[in-house]
Amino acid sequence: MKVKDYLQRLALLAVLGVTSQSPVAAEFEDGVKAFRASDYQRALLAFSSLEARGNNSARLKYNIGVTLVKLGRYREAASYFYQLLDDPEWRDLARYNLALTAEKRDRPLLAARHYRKVTETADSEKLRKLASSRLNALAADDRGAIHRQWLGLASLSAGYDNNAYALQNELLADVEMGEDSFTEGFVWGQYRVRGTPADGWRLHGYAFSRRYRELESLNLNSVSAALSRDKHWQGWDTEVGLAGEFIYLGGDQVSRQVNLVSRLTRNLGIGSLSLSYLPGYYLGGEGYEYLDGWRQRVALKWRRPLLAGELLAFYQYDSNDRADLEREAQDYYSYSPARHSLGSELEWPILGRWTLSAGMEFRQSVYDGTNRITRDDGSVISYQRESDRLKSWIETRYRLSPRFSLDGKVVNIDNRENRDIYTFDKTEFSLGVSYVF
DSSP states (O other): OOOOHHHHHHHHHHHHHTTTOOOOHHHHHHHHHHHHOOOHHHHHHHHHHHHHHTTTOOHHHHHHHHHHHHHHHHHHHHHHHHHHTTTTTTTHHHHHHHHHHHHHHHHHHHHHHHEEEEHHHHOOHHHHHHHHHHHHHHHHHHHHHHOEEEEEEEEEEEEEETTOOOGGGGGSSSGGGEHHHHHHEEEEEEEEEETTTEEEEEEEEEEEEEESSGGGOEEEEEEEEEEEEEEEEETTEEEEEEEEEEEEEEEEEEEEEEEEEEEEEETTTTTEEEEEEEEEEEEEETTGGGGGGGEEEEEEEEEEETTTTEEEEEEEEEEEEEEEEEEETOOOOOOOOOEEEEEEEEEEEOOSSSSEEEEEEEEEEEESSSSSEEESSOOOEEEEOEEEEEEEEEEEESSSSSSSSEEEEEEEEEEESSGGGOOEEEEEEEEEEEEOO
8 A cells, every 4th residue: 555545544544533522613623624625725724723722732733744744744744743752642643644754755764763663662453554564665665775776866057156266356357257157067876785774885976067167277076986884773873984085176186085974863853863973084186285184074963844844953063184385485374274164954845846945054264373474575474364154045946856856046155264365255046957866
């Protein structure tokens, strides 16, 4: 039986649960009648009106949840089901629905954990059998994925950058030289070598390219490959792996790097928590030897449903110990920043196929060591480089099909430093297409 059939069955259970007792208000009856007639918008309006007037019953929350499921608003529905996990009467049905919404959101591991919990703790034998059936179906999907083994994403976009050099305009000989249009391509893929997403090995990597129409010296290319071990352990989804990356600027190699990937992810309450530790060693290309050295990153991410969308909050600490740059005139430039980044992003489902997201990130950087610059008159400037960067963005995606989408993005960066030469602001616009295969 398909997931849709299960959703219909659970929705019917919700209506039966309501009609088995006297309605508390005419609006409740209207909501039930609308639900039976498949008029889910009217049903939600009736139920939400009761909620706004202070009705906080578990039955109302459940019916709002299943109505939102019918409307395809799975994240918002999950937030209602999570509220029922502490209620013995509704806990099992709520958890089963959480599993169904997780499947709809393409989160099979989360769905499997909820189904497994239902099979272990549910009082209803019928519900345990339904959960067991879905677990078997997910296992079959995993086996099919193992045989298929491949997963990938490709995107192509075109855009405009009003300050490609990322410098103050007055520093450029020709102001117009800082502006340029660009094309951008990205390909990501993974190949499961062995096992399943819950316990297995995979090869994965990506390639990225940005090419400017006129400013060819700023053309950026990078390619990365990694081997990761995935395993479910003590309630956590874990990833440990090794990755390598090559970066090129204007056709010249900027750096080669090797990174250790270690990540822990688990669901806590209505959200999910991710912890990462990503140490790496860099080797600069010819003329970029000052980039040689270590980079340590620690990251924390938290996702949770919010209103009709999903909120992502994140923090990252980035520490660098590089060779830095010294010149014959005893000039010294530090390339070893310690950075704190803090930000958030909120994604809204505007329509069934259309989503909109907006985010903001603040990054503070303090560079190790004291920079020394010799002026033309022989005097020396000494300072410790510090910067504050505010990055904001708006993205939109319209899905023409489950695999093919149209994408748009606007990014603004405002960077302020204690050395004016590094202070700048820039805005980028881009439109493109992406395909999942």
